[in-house]
Amino acid sequence: MTDRTALSLDQEAPARPSRSLWATAFLRLKRNTLAMISLAVLIFYILAGIIGPEITNHHYAEVYPEFVKVPASLEGYPKSDEIPALAESALARARLDLGQITVDGGTIRVEASSSREIDPRVTRYLDRSDLFANSRIAETSADGQSVVMEADVERLHFYFGTDANGRDLLARTLISVRVSLMIGALATSVALLIGVLYGATAGFVGGRVDNFMMRVVDVLYSLPFIFFVILLVVFFGRNVVLMFIAVGAVEWLDMARIVRGQTLSLKNREFVQAAEALGVRSAGILRRHIIPNTLGPVIIYMTLLIPKVILLESFLSFLGLGVQEPLTSLGVLISEGAKNMRGDAYMLFFPAATLTLLLFALNFLGDGLRDALDPKDR
Known part of the structure; x- marks a missing residue:
């Protein structure tokens, strides 16, 4: 009776597969929370x-001369209050009398005048800057001596x-x-x-x-x-x-x-x-x-x-x-x-x-x- 019971228990016991050394080590490693986080x-x-x-x-080697040593921020650069000054700096060599400069979302409007007719190619001064793109003449006076320029502001993010x-x-x-x-x-x-x-x-x-x-x-x-x-x-x-x-x-x-x-x-x-x-x-x-x-x-x-x-x-x-x-x-x-x-x-x-x-x-x-x-x- 005892032998038959023992035999039946041996037959019913499932065979446990043997683990290799590396499998055992990996299981031990999985129990180490700090090691798994690491x-x-x-x-x-x-x-x-x-x-x-x-x-x-x-690119890690790309240089932005306008943004030297700017601190880490989730907000894009340039910031809204800095854009007018940067536009004036970009148009400094255009020999124009700048008027009101407004920022509407991602677009800047610059009013400018001159004592002579303004060449439409003056918008190139804005395009040469890394901060502005797609510059254009939005309005022109009858005598051509006053214009309103518009440009898209290129916002750059420097998270670090x-x-x-x-x-x-x-x-x-x-x-x-x-x-x-x-x-x-x-x-x-x-x-x-x-x-x-x-x-x-x-x-x-x-x-x-x-x-x-x-x-x-x-x-x-x-x-x-x-x-x-x-x-x-x-x-x-x-x-x-x-x-x-x-x-x-x-x-x-x-x-x-x-x-x-x-x-x-x-x-x-x-x-x-x-x-x-x-x-x-x-x-x-x-x-x-x-x-x-x-x-x-x-x-x-x-x-x-x-x-x-x-x-x-x-x-x-x-x-x-x-x-x-x-x-x-x-x-x-x-x-x-x-x-x-x-x-x-x-x-x-x-x-x-x-x-x-x-x-x-x-x-x-x-x-x-x-x-x-x-x-x-x-």
Whole structure:
């Protein structure tokens, strides 16, 4: 009776599918609210960097001489009370006596007179300005010495304000996010490639080879990093892509040490010994068994290396050794904002807040991945 009951219970119990290591880690990551919020913020930054500069109304290098250092505002520029003065400035060289100037919605009316007949082409002075378009003569007196000109007012929106050269700060912030993320991903990829291969080889081969390879790492650690930066700038010039590929080639030292330590603990495991007994070559063991099992700590360190590289880029750009004009990065914008901090604090606030939020998201995501992939918590 008991055996039949147990058998029936075994038959009725549904088979639970086994989860892989990465599926389990993802479920643990989903329970971490802060890490998931950080992941959403990071995805938003990536999308903003990719499509943001393309959908804004301004190019990041376009200069508006009439709007230098205008503060951030949801209202379009020029403001209604500023339009008459700007129209007078645009018509200053027309040699006309200006009368009443009125603004009706998006249209401006300018009354003008002269001691001689007015050439209808005088409206070109308004068209030459970036503020007015479709200028025309609405009314003309019988003697042609008085006219009423009309023009459409081109309203521009600067939601983050403009910089010291009259460029839209929002467009420049979006392009700087793209540049900073690209540099962080590029340098981190190079460091990942070199560090993983170097550390896994040193840890798996062991012996004198391991000792020699790690002494090379110690020697590179002892050299001042800024010395390498100066050499890279001299050698690669102002090519920012090549320079940060070289920066990634220097940042691999920590990655190599982490992977070596993981490899030393993995090479004596049963599955590695079984592969050796079956005659699998060392390169195959590294590629199929050692490196895949070190990806957990590597991914965690990678999420911490990206903000480190972004901060490094910001530091170099702050010193004038990084991204050059007209291209920009968050470090360049922060450097420019620091120079104008007293009178125009918005120029520092927006890029600094953007960089701070990005670094927080990357660090919180790294902490979440560490908790999800930590073998002690499984």
